[in-house]
Amino acid sequence: MVIVEHLRKYFGETRVLEDVSLVLNDGEILTVIGMSGVGKSVLMKTIVGLIEPDGGRVLFDGVDITNLSESEYNDRVRSRMSMIFQQGALWDSMTIEENIDLALSIRRNLSRKERAELIRESLELVGLPDVQKMYPEELSGGMIKRASIARAIAARPKYLLYDEPTTGLDPVLAEMVNRLIISLHRELHTTSLIISHDIENLRKFSQRVALLFDGRIVHECAASEMWQQSDPVFNGFIRGEVGILS
Ligand SMILES: Nc1ncnc2c1ncn2[C@@H]1O[C@H](COP(=O)(O)OP(=O)(O)OP(=O)(O)O)[C@@H](O)[C@H]1O
Numbered sequence: 001m002v003i004v005e006h007l008r009k010y011f012g013e014t015r016v017l018e019d020v021s022l023v024l025n026d027g028e029i030l031t032v033i034g035m036s037g038v039g040k041s042v043l044m045k046t047i048v049g050l051i052e053p054d055g056g057r058v059l060f061d062g063v064d065i066t067n068l069s070e071s072e073y074n075d076r077v078r079s080r081m082s083m084i085f086q087q088g089a090l091w092d093s094m095t096i097e098e099n100i101d102l103a104l105s106i107r108r109n110l111s112r113k114e115r116a117e118l119i120r121e122s123l124e125l126v127g128l129p130d131v132q133k134m135y136p137e138e139l140s141g142g143m144i145k146r147a148s149i150a151r152a153i154a155a156r157p158k159y160l161l162y163d164e165p166t167t168g169l170d171p172v173l174a175e176m177v178n179r180l181i182i183s184l185h186r187e188l189h190t191t192s193l194i195i196s197h198d199i200e201n202l203r204k205f206s207q208r209v210a211l212l213f214d215g216r217i218v219h220e221c222a223a224s225e226m227w228q229q230s231d232p233v234f235n236g237f238i239r240g241e242v243g244i245l246s
């Protein structure tokens with residue numbers, strides 16, 4: 001279970017997170033929604049430890065990860081939590097296989113053979129069996145997305161954090177990625193946090209939804225009940241009403 005408590009993050013004068021609290025329960029898929037620029041990516045990067053918060057803490061299976069040493073962080077967090085970045089973020093100078101192998105280096109106890117097997121399996125799970133020797137520039141945008149998911153799942157993390165996995169994809173590819181998220185969830189028994197703008201399809205790939213607005217999580221509910229909420233900000237956002245900006 002991941003517990004986020006009273007997170008605060010400012011960049012200079014820019015207030016991004018004011019007081020964010022959130023719980024990610026084991027086995028669930030939780031989606032965070034919110035306007036562009038509201039701080040969703042900052043929240044996710046703070047949860048994985050890439051951004052240091054100004055206040056609050058993140059408890060990862062009971063351990064406060066905001067105060068760990070580098071080696072404790074590597075042992076307790078990096079091998080068990082993977083983030084799939086909004087931009088894919090594969091290394092251009094390495095083949096897909098090398099990219100994934102690099103991500104696997106956090107699992108120091110693996111033999112070369114075991115790593116090769118995990119790479120093969122991970123690419124198969126995302127439906128990209130034949131790209132091991134290819135470079136990122138040789139792949140389409142959708143393939144890059146899937147390859148970066150393969151890299152994230154290679155070490156078999158308990159937690160997967162997806163930052164806008166379907167944004168910028170055509171509807172068919174977006175549906176494919178949504179299905180991939182569900183099948184990975186089932187096959188690898190992961191717990192996932194997703195940032196998404198795909199309000200229409202949200203119910204298909206997640207159990208719960210939380211809205212980040214004005215530095216806080218202002219509303220949370222079951223994804224199946226999201227269209228029957230009375231919260232005006234939440235309703236305004238999911239229905240695309242411009243009025244919530246004021
Ligand atoms: N490293 C940084 N330094 C300074 N400001 C930053 C940094 N990272 C993010 N910000 C600012 O924090 C705010 C929130 O950015 P963030 O990327 O989290 O938005 P977002 O909700 O993910 O938006 P989108 O839906 O467009 O991806 C923005 O004003 C952004 O300029």
Ligand SMILES: [Mg+2]
Nearest residue numbers: 040041086163
């Ligand atoms: Mg973002």
